[in-house]
Amino acid sequence: MSILLGAALVAAMASGQDYAQQRVAPRGGYAQSCSEAYVNRGRLYADCRDTRGQLRGTSIELARCGGEEINNDNGLLVCGRVRGDYETGGRPGGDRPGWGGGNGGGWRQPSITVYDQPNFRGSSREFTSEDRNLGRTPFNDRVVSVRVQGRWEVCTDAEFRGRCRVIDGDVRRLDGVFSRSISSLRPVGRY
Numbered sequence: 001m002s003i004l005l006g007a008a009l010v011a012a013m014a015s016g017q018d019y020a021q022q023r024v025a026p027r028g029g030y031a032q033s034c035s036e037a038y039v040n041r042g043r044l045y046a047d048c049r050d051t052r053g054q055l056r057g058t059s060i061e062l063a064r065c066g067g068e069e070i071n072n073d074n075g076l077l078v079c080g081r082v083r084g085d086y087e088t089g090g091r092p093g094g095d096r097p098g099w100g101g102g103n104g105g106g107w108r109q110p111s112i113t114v115y116d117q118p119n120f121r122g123s124s125r126e127f128t129s130e131d132r133n134l135g136r137t138p139f140n141d142r143v144v145s146v147r148v149q150g151r152w153e154v155c156t157d158a159e160f161r162g163r164c165r166v167i168d169g170d171v172r173r174l175d176g177v178f179s180r181s182i183s184s185l186r187p188v189g190r191y
Helices: 002-014
Strands: 034-040 043-049 055-061 070-072 077-079 085-088 111-117 121-127 145-149 152-157 161-167 184-187
Touching (some): 034 121, 055 121
Antiparallel strands (some): 034 043, 043 055, 070 077, 111 121, 111 145, 152 161
16 A cells, blocks of 8 residues: 555656645655554644554644655654644644553543544544534544543534534444534543
């Protein structure tokens, strides 16, 4: 598969199309430890493993990479001296504060990972804080399955309007009105 992606990149570069305008995820070392890579509006998004094996949502602006190879540095996309951003709650930048991890007990930050296909497949994105309007992301009205830590309220309209539902466990396939119609989401309480 990486040969096809590389061929698409070479063909586009030969035709004069800018590296940052690619629609397919470019090849690079990140592909060995990252998954669910996609390009949207000139940014590469991926879920990358850090040194502890945890998946972290990350993105990088392709225009800043030029021809540099993109790699994974402890769960963060990088190219040359350019470092990408961690994805937290749909807003690039900043780390995930409050993550408990391990067996240590105590408070763990709630998170929800949304997928555009059933059974936790397809493109995905993790949120650790509310997003009032998924219309600013590629996941508005596209969520089909979710993995959650904690409890999350999902709503069919932006600003937590429309029909809402609290989810407190993984859902392989959202049913009824919630399949492909979620436009806002937020954590409910702490756990």
